[in-house]
Amino acid sequence: MTKEKTADSPLPQDQEEPVLQSILIVDDEEDVFYSFQRFLEEFPVRTFSAKSGEEALKLLKTQAVDVIIMDIRMGKKSGLETLKEIRKLFPQQVVVIMTAYGTCQTAIEAMKMGAYDYILKPFNMIELKSVITKALEASKLTKEVSSQAFPANAFDSRSLHIIGKSAPMQQVYKLIGQVAPTNATVLIVGESGSGKELVARAIYQYSLRANKPFIAINCAAIPENLLESELFGHERGSFTGAMAQRIGKFEQGDGGTVFLDEIGEMPISTQAKILRVLQEGEFSRLGSNEPIKTDVRIIAATNKDLAAAVAKREFRADLFYRLNVVKISLPPLRERVEDIPDLIDHFLAKHRRYLPNAPTCISSQAMRSLLAYHWPGNIRELENVIQRAMVLATSATIQNCHLPEEIQAAEKKKYFKEKSGKGGPAGGLDFLVQEIVGSDLRDHRLETLKSLLHRIYTQVLEECEGDESKAKRILGFHSAWVNTLK
Numbered sequence: 209m210t211k212e213k214t215a216d217s218p219l220p221q222d223q224e225e226p227v228l229q230s231i232l233i234v235d236d237e238e239d240v241f242y243s244f245q246r247f248l249e250e251f252p253v254r255t256f257s258a259k260s261g262e263e264a265l266k267l268l269k270t271q272a273v274d275v276i277i278m279d280i281r282m283g284k285k286s287g288l289e290t291l292k293e294i295r296k297l298f299p300q301q302v303v304v305i306m307t308a309y310g311t312c313q314t315a316i317e318a319m320k321m322g323a324y325d326y327i328l329k330p331f332n333m334i335e336l337k338s339v340i341t342k343a344l345e346a347s348k349l350t351k352e353v354s355s356q357a358f359p360a361n362a363f364d365s366r367s368l369h370i371i372g373k374s375a376p377m378q379q380v381y382k383l384i385g386q387v388a389p390t391n392a393t394v395l396i397v398g399e400s401g402s403g404k405e406l407v408a409r410a411i412y413q414y415s416l417r418a419n420k421p422f423i424a425i426n427c428a429a430i431p432e433n434l435l436e437s438e439l440f441g442h443e444r445g446s447f448t449g450a451m452a453q454r455i456g457k458f459e460q461g462d463g464g465t466v467f468l469d470e471i472g473e474m475p476i477s478t479q480a481k482i483l484r485v486l487q488e489g490e491f492s493r494l495g496s497n498e499p500i501k502t503d504v505r506i507i508a509a510t511n512k513d514l515a516a517a518v519a520k521r522e523f524r525a526d527l528f529y530r531l532n533v534v535k536i537s538l539p540p541l542r543e544r545v546e547d548i549p550d551l552i553d554h555f556l557a558k559h560r561r562y563l564p565n566a567p568t569c570i571s572s573q574a575m576r577s578l579l580a581y582h583w584p585g586n587i588r589e590l591e592n593v594i595q596r597a598m599v600l601a602t603s604a605t606i607q608n609c610h611l612p613e614e615i616q617a618a619e620k621k622k623y624f625k626e627k628s629g630k631g632g633p634a635g636g637l638d639f640l641v642q643e644i645v646g647s648d649l650r651d652h653r654l655e656t657l658k659s660l661l662h663r664i665y666t667q668v669l670e671e672c673e674g675d676e677s678k679a680k681r682i683l684g685f686h687s688a689w690v691n692t693l694k
Contacts, residue, residue, distance in 0.1 A: 312381045
């Protein structure tokens with residue numbers, strides 16, 4: 209099925225009709241095509257449709273199109289399978305994947321196979337328009353550029369535990385998919401506990417080096433006098449205690465990937481030798497001047513601002529520029545709050561393997577507290593909190609009381625903070641009363657709260673020398689509140 213747009217009036221004889229770009233919509237739901245057809249009316253394009261991957265491949269053999277927008281879940285042949293075949297037959301083809309399942313595996317696989325981009329259902333119309341505009345422009349620019357399909361590897365995506373469907377994480381997945389099949393050096397930056405090593409392992413597992421070693425080294429955990437020996441190895445007798453020759457991590461990882469975690473903590477003297485590995489692909493063991501060739505891909509990670517460290521001469525500028533070829537910035541957990549429920553489900557399932565009688569769900573109140581907390585320790589802190597709660601819980605549900613006190617109080621603090629600009633502290637007091645009234649012991653607790661507030665109001669009133677207006681203003685009390693306290 210096709211739709212062509214025509215000009216309102218004929219063109220002069222000496223002027224050729226402009227060639228319209230074309231878009232192929234591949235989806236097994238016919239309504240999707242009609243929706244796109246209406247949406248694309250503002251674009252000067254021809255539109256085609258296909259109800260399956262097989263039908264799309266058949267059409268492409270007789271009809272060239274500029275952009276393909278394809279669903280990932282269809283009948284017999286999935287969008288990813290179809291994408292793989294399209295990339296083999298038409299390596300220049302611009303393909304946008306659409307999916308309702310925004311997992312990291314889907315995103316990374318799509319980008320790794322050469323998809324231009326992917327969009328999530330239900331569509332954000334502004335984002336969809338932007339993606340289509342850029343895809344059409346990219347089609348023009350890539351007409352003369354050849355690209356190759358990336359061969360699939362045997363990696364089981366179920367072993368990759370990067371959780372999150374938020375917009376910041378979708379951008380991370382796209383970068384992983386684009387950089388993984390290359391040999392480019394990658395710098396991963398993010399706060400402690402944000403999942404930098406998981407991203408490094410994802411890059412490795414989706415790379416062409418996935419069948420070679422992955423060597424991870426925490427530069428902050430190894431004493432300075434031992435770090436060089438760990439990285440480069442040493443000869444017998446090179447220093448006190450060197451009783452035998454030692455093979456270093458760069459030698460062990462030849463052909464594979466070396467992950468340098470917390471590289472911002474690496475001593476300046478060691479940084480110079482890392483630079484040599486990046487520039488020359490060689491190093492020497494301690495106690496030897498003989499160069500050893502190595503073919504490793506370096507992925508580095510840090511929670512420090514390396515640019516600021518360079519300015520303070522705490523980090524080598526030349527090494528920073530060598531590492532910062534592709535930079536992946538991981539968002540802190542507080543900037544991807546919508547991912548917390550999925551992360552909690554993952555941690556509950558993970559730790560139930562070792563705690564068979566542990567809880568299987570979490571109460572709505574506990575979830576509200578977890579969503580309101582600011583998570584300075586990021587995902588690592590969240591996992592520890594969930595594991596602790598699973599140990600303390602005595603039923604099938606994690607309750608608010610099983611969480612640390614600072615997290616239990618997070619929702620109330622957030623509410624008071626929001627209300628401070630909307631009616632003052634009185635809004636926060638209303639919130640407390642509603643919470644107490646809703647409990648089984650509402651009558652007793654409400655009287656206790658009234659008694660406490662009466663004492664507070666009386667003391668503040670004395671400090672204000674009996675000026676009720678001033679006391680109410682300080683406490684943020686409404687007149688109705690004061691009348692109940694007298």
